[in-house]
Amino acid sequence: MTTHKAPLLEIDALTIDVMTAHGPRRAVDGVSLVLHGGDTLGIVGESGSGKSLTLRAIMGLLPKGVIQTSGRIVLRGVDVATMTRRQRRAVCGKDIAMVFQDPMSSLNPVMRVGPQIVDGLTARRHLSYRDRRTRAIELMSRMGIPDPDRRFHAFPHQLSGGIRQRVMIASAMACEAALMLCDEPTTALDVTIQDQILRLLAELCEQSGTSLLYVTHDLAVASQVCASINVMYGGQLMESGPVADVFRSPLHPYTLGLLGAMPRVEHGKRRLVPIGGAAPALGELPAGCPFAPRCILAEEACERGRIDWRDMTDGRGVRCVRPLTDAIAPVEDQR
């Protein structure tokens, strides 16, 4: 890959606090990521793991009362903290596009969808409206929206969830951004529609070389659109590496646990292996590894203090005192 070039996006020790009535509570704790042009990166985690906040911080879209307390977000070599608001807005419209989970709340409900896509065509401002309109309809048909000429004039509420999500992706694609951020874009959709959209996304990234940062709770979904993956838990990165390697031989007990708890069609009838306990609530993170209270392999060292990130071979990394080695058979082959 293009490791010698400046990365497209670099997140360095990002820390985010949520302000509560009882003071600040840590939600994201020292997350670092590097994404080069053309990379497809997934962030997988359960609810409350901090995955969505990480994504929102990149866009500068943290909700009120949620503050980035430290860490840097660097876009094409420029720290976003040093940008003026206008510069940042230009970057977010041009270089980064975002697709949200719920298209109903991110599309303008009183504006027809066609013009919303036309508005996204920031890179084509020099064209006449008619040309941009043609381009928007082209995008819609590429997105697999049937009858795009007619749908151009529809309001969001007149469209089904699947079509709305396609419109969202079309307007994100419209700015021809180098990086597309996706926050669980298919979670609210049926498997059939999810499959259509995932195929579309994978195809688009391949064709136009768009980079993807894809946040999801579903490991299988991540494995279909991403080349490498980051597993988050309790606000920290637990493990990262190429998708196939992470799933074939997870290094972190949490990843292993997730794989065992995940029902799979190809396995047929069998008992799932749940991870005991529950994810830590906001502000109730233990001093050591956040997963230690639920980890069957936890030892004293896990609870003593913050666990350091360890870089492993083959582009993998893990935050664990005792990473699982190949001696432990991966879950997938235990059938």
Place this chain on the structure above:
Amino acid sequence: MTSTMLLDVSGLRVAFPVRQGGHEHAFYAVDGVDLRVAPGEIVGLVGESGSGKSTIARAVVGLCAVESGAIAYGTPASSTPRVHRAGGAVQMVFQDPYSSLNPRMTIRQQLSEVLRVHRVVPKESILERCEFLMRQVGLPPQLLHARPSQMSGGQRQRVAIARALAFEPRLLVADEPVSALDVSVQAEIVNLFADLRDRLGLSIVFIAHDLSVVSGLCDRVAVIYMGRIVEQAPTADLFGHPRHPYTRGLLAAVPRMGRARAEYPSIVGEMPSALHTPSGCRFRTRCPHVQELCSDIDPALKPANAPLDVHVTACLFPIDTVEVAGPRQKLGGTAPQ
């Protein structure tokens, strides 16, 4: 046959009125469904949203009016089922434990209310029974004093199940009970359902849109499309040898680990509106194998191979048996076996 069944639904139709252009129409959310559940059996209902799977569940527990058809709970058929008529033998567990529990009451209050109002046990043994119910769903009795807001999503869903169990039901109808939960917790609840069946001999109708959850838990699965069952078979049979193109498309759409894509094309388009039901086979507008005859003939559920086969399919041109859901060749990995 009927006498051995715990639940016997036949010809169920549920209609909702729709006003369109000043005219009253009825659209059928459930349009002629036969469903049987044997004691101790877990039956899965799967389908896309809007297919009518939840409406079937609500009709079974008596939460929505039935237009025609019969629902029998191991007793002579009644056309207007009510929960109390079934003596609390049928209970429902909802998707969202956040909204199905009372946020202002402690768990003990919620459980004892059920026991008291329905006179399940004498007054003096209510607390004892509450503790028993908590243990049954794998919760420590100390949590009886907690309120729902102090519990995790998984614990709340366990409480919702405990409350359903308070009636000592014979059939649980669970409508997407694990969809709102995280993967690691979801597995616990799925296992709990399996345990309850094993320990109490409960029958369960398990509704889910997630086929992988259903594949691991259910004995038999019915695939619903536009208010009809299009295919029904024992789980392994259905997932291993789907005969209806819709079932096969649904299976192909389930995201799997590894980047290799199922060879079978995913289902195109979306389910048509129930107000514009296609003539003939309802799936024909999205079917990859559609033929001329499909628009004329509305296929009935037919046994797949032998005349008495439990695997039934509503398709004029069912797919020949092909291994679909078996272990897949991994990219660059070792070949299976």
